[in-house]
Amino acid sequence: MAQPGSVRGRVSAERLRSWWEVPAIAHFCSLFRAAFALPDFEIEELEDALLIDNWDFLEDLVSKLLRGCYQRKDINIENFHMYLEDIIRHRWELEEGKENPLQGIHFRALSSRIIVEILHRLCDYRLDATDVFDLLKGLEADSLRVEALGEDNAGARYWYFYGTRLYKELPPPPPKEEPKYKPSKNDNKKGKKLKEDQNMKNSRVLNKNITAKTPNEKLKKKWKLRYSLSKTRFERVEKGSGQLDETSDVKANEQKENDAFGCNGENTHGHSNLLTAGEL
Numbered sequence: 001m002a003q004p005g006s007v008r009g010r011v012s013a014e015r016l017r018s019w020w021e022v023p024a025i026a027h028f029c030s031l032f033r034a035a036f037a038l039p040d041f042e043i044e045e046l047e048d049a050l051l052i053d054n055w056d057f058l059e060d061l062v063s064k065l066l067r068g069c070y071q072r073k074d075i076n077i078e079n080f081h082m083y084l085e086d087i088i089r090h091r092w093e094l095e096e097g098k099e100n101p102l103q104g105i106h107f108r109a110l111s112s113r114i115i116v117e118i119l120h121r122l123c124d125y126r127l128d129a130t131d132v133f134d135l136l137k138g139l140e141a142d143s144l145r146v147e148a149l150g151e152d153n154a155g156a157r158y159w160y161f162y163g164t165r166l167y168k169e170l171p172p173p174p175p176k177e178e179p180k181y182k183p184s185k186n187d188n189k190k191g192k193k194l195k196e197d198q199n200m201k202n203s204r205v206l207n208k209n210i211t212a213k214t215p216n217e218k219l220k221k222k223w224k225l226r227y228s229l230s231k232t233r234f235e236r237v238e239k240g241s242g243q244l245d246e247t248s249d250v251k252a253n254e255q256k257e258n259d260a261f262g263c264n265g266e267n268t269h270g271h272s273n274l275l276t277a278g279e280l
Contacts (some may be wrong), residue, residue, distance in 0.1 A: 011112040016047055019113070020169070021120040023161045027146065028123040029061070035135045036068050036126060043165060050112050058115065059107070065122040068129050081107060088118070091125055 016022065026043040033040055039061060049057040056077070063080040066087065067073060075083055085102050093100040101114045110118070126132075148157040148169070155171035 011051070013047065013051060016050060016112065017165075019116055020167065021116050022046060022050075023159070023165055023167060025116070025119050025123060027161060032126075032136075035139070036064075038064050043161065050115065053108075055108055058119075061119065062107070062122065065119075065126050068126045068131070069122070071129060071131065084118075087122075087125060092121060 023043060026041075026046050029038045029041065032038060041057075045057065048054065059077040059080060062084060063076050066080055066083045067075045069087060070083060072083075084107060088100060088102050092098055101110060101118070107115070107118075146159075149160045149166075151157045157169040157171075159167040159169060161167070
């Protein structure tokens with residue numbers, strides 16, 4: 001464990017005053033000073049203690065907060081560290097799922113940012129103690145409520161503390177807009193083809209077990225049927241009239257062919273639609 005007095009990074013006053021937890025801690029201690037027996041100080045004293053490492057001030061504040069959390073009056077700057085490690089391990093690490101900043105490190109070796117976060121969380125933990133209801137039942141709700149001083153046109157809110165601190169709370173940044181997808185020509189063609197296929201699929205399905213024939217399928221079926229019938233009728237004509245050739249009786253053959261196809265009239269051109277033996 002890093003021992004007390006270890007060298008740690010210092011923070012500038014400008015950066016320290018940009019942390020909203022600092023006025024929140026000062027306001028909590030000012031509001032509940034009498035109820036929770038907390039030390040009396042101004043926000044400038046808290047800032048100075050964090051800037052110059054005033055451990056007597058910081059450790060006394062931690063001890064007073066831990067007394068309320070554990071409901072023990074014997075916690076002081078001499079033994080506070082074991083209680084601080086315990087509450088950070090159970091509340092901060094196990095309940096909140098955050099990395100334990102005191103794992104092998106002493107409180108005095110922590111950065112100013114982590115110390116501020118621990119002080120702020122201790123204020124929240126103090127409000128979870130069993131004596132809070134009895135201690136605060138005499139206070140009015142309006143006296144416990146903190147409201148912003150005002151808000152500007154940009155949505156920033158302003159908070160006023162102790163007559164000496166004016167804080168500006170910036171609004172959260174707007175969510176980033178996802179880039180709009182511009183379809184390419186190939187995507188349009190694919191989409192059009194998929195839409196046509198879907199329309200064709202929907203138009204063909206008439207019933208669960210009944211499907212309609214597409215024009216191509218109907219044409220294919222028509223030619224297949226025509227070829228089959230013409231072949232059968234040609235055989236019938238051939239069997240009924242003998243061999244078809246150029247020396248046969250043309251009109252007799254045409255009449256037989258028409259009878260085989262079920263036609264009553266003659267061909268307008270005077271020739272049969274069937275191939276003759278010579279053409280075969």
